[in-house]
Amino acid sequence: MTSYLSTPPAIAAGTLSATSQPTLPAPGDLVLRPWDPADAATFLGAYQDAAIRRWHTNRPSTEQDVHDWFARYRDDWTHERAGHWAVTGPDDAVLGRIALGRWDFADGLAACAYWVLPAARGAGVASRALIGLGDWAFEAGFHRLYLDHSTRNDASCRVAVKAGFALEGTQRSAGIHADGRHDMHLHARIRGDQPPA
Ligand SMILES: CC(C)(COP(=O)(O)OP(=O)(O)OC[C@H]1O[C@@H](n2cnc3c(N)ncnc32)[C@H](O)[C@@H]1OP(=O)(O)O)[C@@H](O)C(=O)NCCC(=O)NCCS
Structure with a gap:
């Protein structure tokens, strides 16, 4: 595709899709790995949890939906749109989900999203997965x-x-939830920021 950028892109097109989606380490023996079809029931079950339902309005309803999502996840990597990982413990059991989406290679930007299964909460899984990612x-x-x-x-x-994602401000009325519009906090971690403790 023709590029009209007058500055070099932060990441050259084709850089990430040239290799298959990596498995990533995160502090405390967490492993972030691509989703596997065998995770479908766990993934679907997560969306029965009230807190996940409250904060994630985009959700699958059937196991077939999950398989369709997993196919889209693979496609997102191939087309350099996003990466989606299962957050697992050392025994490979799924503890949660983390994703890096809205890839913008020109400016080097991407957005993070996550949830953690109820039984795994309160042990630093989400924050450690976010550090590793x-x-x-x-x-x-x-x-x-x-x-x-x-x-x-x-x-x-x-x-x-x-x-290590500093709070930058509040985006007024920026998100729709089941009970209406919410103000949204915007956080970011920039390359070169002090590493998280
Ligand atoms: C939010 C969520 C991802 C946190 O996962 P987690 O692995 O338990 O997170 P961590 O253990 O890394 O940290 C949780 C922190 O939140 C705090 N916390 C938990 N519930 C809280 C509450 N109701 N009010 C304030 N702080 C709370 C914990 O005390 C902990 O902070 P601490 O380490 O300073 O004590 C998990 O609760 C979840 O999946 N919730 C539902 C879906 C969701 O909210 N997704 C994010 C949408 S933006």
């Missing part, structure tokens, strides 16, 4: 990683701050 993304050439969450989602705010 961020470390890989900067290595891969991204410059700014951002995420947003409802101002009413205090746990997500805490995850972001613990993973």
